[in-house]
Amino acid sequence: MANAVRDEQVDGRKPGSNLRDLVVISGLSGAGKSSAMNVFEDAGYFCVDNLPAEMIRSLAELFMHQGSRVELAAVVCDSRGGEYLAALAGVIDQLADAGVVHRVVFLTADEEALVNRYKETRRRHPLAPHGSVIDGIRAEIDLLAPVRERADLVIDTSGLSAAALRRKVADELLSPASPGRLAVTFTSFGHKHGPPRDADIAFDVRFLPNPHYESDLRPLTGFDERIVAYVARDGRLDEFYGHVVPLLEFLLPQYVAEGKAHLMVAIGCTGGRHRSVAIAEHLANVFRDREEYFVEVSHRDVDRLPMRTVR
Incomplete structure (x- = not known):
């Protein structure tokens, strides 16, 4: 309307x-x-x-x-x-x-x-x-x-x-400032804090190795290369990117053709501090230099303090 x-x-x-x-x-x-x-x-x-x-x-x-x-x-x-x-x-x-x-x-x-x-x-x-x-x-x-x-x-x-x-x-x-240019926001979140209400596309990455269970990694976030290396250690992260990046390369132009001005791609892990943060940053970097998109990245739960885990 x-x-x-x-x-x-x-x-x-x-x-x-x-x-x-x-x-x-x-x-x-x-x-x-x-x-x-x-x-x-x-x-x-x-x-x-x-x-x-x-x-x-x-x-x-x-x-x-x-x-x-x-x-x-x-x-x-x-x-x-x-x-x-x-x-x-x-x-x-x-x-x-x-x-x-x-x-x-x-x-x-x-x-x-x-x-x-x-x-x-x-x-x-x-x-x-x-x-x-x-x-x-x-x-x-x-x-x-x-x-x-x-x-x-x-x-x-x-x-x-x-x-x-x-x-x-x-x-x-508002009409898009640049017709045909899609504003894409990649955002990370933690499932235990609830899903984002305004996501257009959401990926659940809880199947990847969780750094939370390593005491020396738990205080870190997905911005740290040690977290990225841990999540990628068994090869499934690269395999995930091999599927998701081509999927987004197909989907984003479809949204542009449909006239959509803004799109939010949400990536969720358990707490929203490790895996989802690293992946949101990576995907943003993949699409940031493409002229047809204006890319932003946000992290909803990265500043929430991790809970102590009893194993």
Whole structure:
């Protein structure tokens, strides 16, 4: 749905206006709206954070005025706007009535994820500055229900890292910066910490020798050549690469042809510190110098301390 909205809206600017896209970002406090806005800012959008709802229409009119050079804009409107937030749903309707080319993105997350994020930051919820965070979350859900109903795209950020959220926003809402160039992220993870929610392709490498059971190797990570040598000692690692690299060489161009902008390839071992890290780094190096791909590598669990093992 988002892709159809994107194509239809960006080409539907009002005659005499340079404004091609106005993105209104809203949603629950702690759901990642700032991270989402950063994606648009990096893509060249004029961005305004914490804009009162009733000022969105005025700003849109300014952008649409003849002589304005703003073609792409994104605004965040949320509970920090206080009493002005109640007007947001009506303002969105006014944008449609005025012919302003726009999209509405709504970010949400489950109650547990939001509570945990507030605990980490020790911030107070804007709708419950002197009460419990849960009360504020529930009040905000009710207040923003009309906005969510008008959203072109709803993104649930429960379990998503900031980097994964940025990739999802870019994939869903932005055209690729370089048509035909695929952004590929190789990421390592530990199965005992749960699978990554946003992986497109996942490989389980727990069949390879595990350095965790060697006391002198356990504190190291897959960045260390001693770990690589241990994992590769029986030849199965090279055999694995002999199958996986040709498979990816076949698959990646298929995703490019399908129009996909971002792809995450996840490699999982038991703890996410040894085998998966070494393999993610190797695969990233294999594809990094190829012009048709933009390659990144990340390691979700490499910094988790290893548990002592009783043998």
